[in-house]
Amino acid sequence: MTMLRALPPLIALAVVAAPASVAGAPHDASLQTFWTKFRKAALANDAAGIAALSAPVVMQHGDLDDSPRYRLTRRQVPAVLRKLLDNPGGGDRTQRQQLAASPAPVGDRGVTDRAFRFGDMEFARGPAGWQLVRIYYESYE
Numbered sequence: 001m002t003m004l005r006a007l008p009p010l011i012a013l014a015v016v017a018a019p020a021s022v023a024g025a026p027h028d029a030s031l032q033t034f035w036t037k038f039r040k041a042a043l044a045n046d047a048a049g050i051a052a053l054s055a056p057v058v059m060q061h062g063d064l065d066d067s068p069r070y071r072l073t074r075r076q077v078p079a080v081l082r083k084l085l086d087n088p089g090g091g092d093r094t095q096r097q098q099l100a101a102s103p104a105p106v107g108d109r110g111v112t113d114r115a116f117r118f119g120d121m122e123f124a125r126g127p128a129g130w131q132l133v134r135i136y137y138e139s140y141e
C-alpha cells in the first residue's frame with residue numbers, strides 16, 4: 001500500500017515537467033526579464049553581468065558526445081561565451097548577431113517552463129531563477 005501512495009506524486013511531477021508551448025513562454029515575466037539582462041550583458045561583453053546570470057558551475061561541452069567536458073566557474077564563463085558568440089550560428093550570421101536579433105527568448109528546441117536552448121547555450125530555471133547552465137563550445141587553439 002505504501003507503494004501506491006508514492007505513485008501519484010511521481011505522476012504529478014512528470015506532468016509539471018512537461019514542456020509548455022513556445023508561444024506561452026514570453027508570458028513568463030521572469031524569463032523575459034532574465035533574457036533582457038543576459039542579452040544586454042552578453043552583447044556588451046559585460047563579464048560581471050554574465051557571471052551574475054550564470055549558474056555557479058556552467059558545463060562546457062564540445063560538439064561531439066565524446067568530447068571532453070569542463071566545469072567552468074562563473075568567473076571563467078565570460079571569456080568562453082565571448083568566443084562562442086563569435087562562432088557561426090547557422091547560415092551566414094554569428095551567434096552574436098543571432099542574439100542581437102532576438103529580443104525575446106525563443107530557443108532552438110522550444111521553451112519549457114524550466115529550460116531552453118538558444119544557439120549553443122542552454123538555460124535553466126532553478127531556485128535562484130533563470131541562469132546559463134551549459135555551453136557547447138570546443139576551443140581548437
